[in-house]
Amino acid sequence: MIEHIKGSLLEAQRALDNFIANAEALRSVEAAAETLIRTYESKGRVYSCGNGGSMCDAMHFAEELTGRYRKNRSGLGAIAISDPSHMSCVANDFGYDYVFSRYIESHGREGDSLIAISTSGKSPTILNAAKAAREMGVSVIALTGKAGSPLESLADVCICAPGGSYADRVQELHIKVLHILIELVERRFFPENYERA
Ligand SMILES: O=C(CO)[C@@H](O)[C@H](O)[C@H](O)[C@H](O)COP(=O)(O)O
Numbered sequence: 001m002i003e004h005i006k007g008s009l010l011e012a013q014r015a016l017d018n019f020i021a022n023a024e025a026l027r028s029v030e031a032a033a034e035t036l037i038r039t040y041e042s043k044g045r046v047y048s049c050g051n052g053g054s055m056c057d058a059m060h061f062a063e064e065l066t067g068r069y070r071k072n073r074s075g076l077g078a079i080a081i082s083d084p085s086h087m088s089c090v091a092n093d094f095g096y097d098y099v100f101s102r103y104i105e106s107h108g109r110e111g112d113s114l115i116a117i118s119t120s121g122k123s124p125t126i127l128n129a130a131k132a133a134r135e136m137g138v139s140v141i142a143l144t145g146k147a148g149s150p151l152e153s154l155a156d157v158c159i160c161a162p163g164g165s166y167a168d169r170v171q172e173l174h175i176k177v178l179h180i181l182i183e184l185v186e187r188r189f190f191p192e193n194y195e196r197a
């Protein structure tokens with residue numbers, strides 16, 4: 001069992017090393033942070049969505065912006081699309097594929113951003129959300145796995161996490177990226193939180 005534990009940790013370490021060595025992937029993280037900063041500078045909001053584990057990531061990301069990341073500060077507007085009453089109504093009346101897009105159509109405003117998370121880059125719910133966002137002038141920041149997915153072609157910025165073919169490994173990189181994005185936003189708006197004591 002210890003061998004499996006070590007093997008899994010080493011795989012995660014290799015995935016991180018590949019990410020660090022991938023200049024294009026690093027630039028995409030920078031571009032995503034700049035997009036989020038622009039949204040907040042123009043008093044916009046950030047939406048996030050994903051399925052399964054990626055929904056948990058979308059919620060984790062949003063709560064650390066509205067609530068707290070490392071230190072206390074005022075809240076930043078972020079909404080993970082996850083309201084069960086909205087989702088059950090839209091799934092029931094229009095189909096599950098529209099649960100996120102309908103929310104963006106209802107609430108999105110030009111200048112907002114959408115973090116669209118899909119490890120495969122193929123889930124119809126996420127593709128529809130990205131299409132709706134584009135049509136409304138909401139910037140699409142996609143977090144996917146390998147490059148070349150349909151989601152990438154709908155995104156203003158695509159962070160393709162080089163995590164291999166398993167969703168869990170890609171998700172491990174995604175949560176790291178999401179924390180980095182929050183930190184970069186905080187450094188811009190709350191630099192005092194990063195000054196040494
Ligand atoms: O968390 C995991 C796997 O680690 C799963 O629940 C996973 O999120 C689900 O299979 C999702 O439906 C996969 O969707 P996607 O990432 O391809 O858009």
Ligand SMILES: [Zn+2]
Pocket residue numbers: 060064179
């Ligand atoms: Zn966190």
